[in-house]
Amino acid sequence: MxxxxxxxxxxxxxxxxxxxxxxxxxxxxxxxxxxxxxxxxxxxxxxxxxxxxxxxxxxxxxxxxxxxxxxxxxxxxxxxGEYDLVAPPIKARSLDMALEENPINSAAIPGEDIQETRSGIKGVRAVTYGGTEEQGRKRVADMILSDEAYAKDISKQFMALDEATKLQYLDADKSGTISPEERKNFNPIIKWAQDTKWQKGVKQNLSQWRATPGQTQKTSTQGQGTFSKVAELAPGERVGYRTYGGKVYNNPFGLDGSKVLYGIPTAGANILTGEWADAVDPGSVNVRLVAYDPEKKVILAETTSGSESAMTASKVLLEIPQQNIPNFGNIPIIENGTRMTIGQLPQTTTTITETPAQKAMREAKERFKAKK
The missing domain is CATH 1.10.20 (Histone, subunit A)
Structure with a gap:
């Protein structure tokens, strides 16, 4: 104007x-x-x-x-009054997240095993990749070159690196400095992304944790301390036919769950969910007692909290080998009207037969499963 x-x-x-x-x-x-x-x-x-x-x-x-x-x-x-843009700036989008959400998974190529210790027990998880390094590097480059949003994300990540790392990639003439022309070159940034992110471009699969041979599971002294007071537990009594996780328990003892038992090993244990039973990773859990089956020689218990070592959540039902429970033989029960402990049960215990109603219910469930 x-x-x-x-x-x-x-x-x-x-x-x-x-x-x-x-x-x-x-x-x-x-x-x-x-x-x-x-x-x-x-x-x-x-x-x-x-x-x-x-x-x-x-x-x-x-x-x-x-x-x-x-x-x-x-x-x-x-x-x-000056406006220097020819297009609005694109918002950066995470390349790392995109690679992890849709990785290559067309093979099972062995990688380097991961050493992992759980509850004092050394173990290992085998690693396999769903593609080769060459495939992963190509995936990274293709995504960067095909989408400006990924290119912008990588540029921001690269420019936030320390000067020594940037110099390693950008200093093409090895002069010890980065010239304006070298700084404009995007190819070294792609190479950095390939070097550091190719593994995210292929699916990484981990096997179940397995203990290194020759070790024994450590028993928690905290768990032992809890079970030294088993006399305070109310005696368990027979509860008739039960099914958990698709498994049949014929007249187990219902147990007092008023106390939390800490650090119970999960070696050989199963998690019981719906109609399924799955093995639990070796570790330790905190539980409340639910039942004892003398025929199967297992104790059923409910977790009171999540366990990182055993990879279990809170309030899930576990079937635990009786020997995993410190002093399990001192748990009080009532058998045929007589108070005793689990350890006093005869080795050849004859369990009480199902009632007619319990038998009819079990047979009905079995027929229903057979039809499915």
């Missing part, structure tokens, strides 16, 4: 001074300045249109475009 006012004032004065009869030279100058002014106005209008277009695109798709980065260009435009 200032340029337009200056133009109008200048040539109004010229017309007045010439008696409204400009010379040929003045007419040429007038036309030149007029064309310049029109071109400048058109340029300003084009910048405003582009600025408005970008603003609308960002507002309509905030997940695709980077509003925070655009705000800097917006502020500069409002002050200077």
């Amino acid at each position: 200032d340029m337009l006012n200056a133009f109008n004032q200048k040539w109004a004065q010229k017309f007045k001074e010439s008696g409204y009869n400009l010379s040929t030279e003045d007419k040429k100058a007038l036309l030149t300045e007029k064309n310049f002014l029109l071109a400048n106005q058109q340029d300003m209008q084009a910048k405003q249109d582009l600025w408005l277009q970008h603003r609308n695109m960002i507002m309509q798709n905030p997940n695709k475009f980077d509003a925070e980065e655009w705000a800097t260009h917006d502020a500069n435009y409002r002050v200077s």
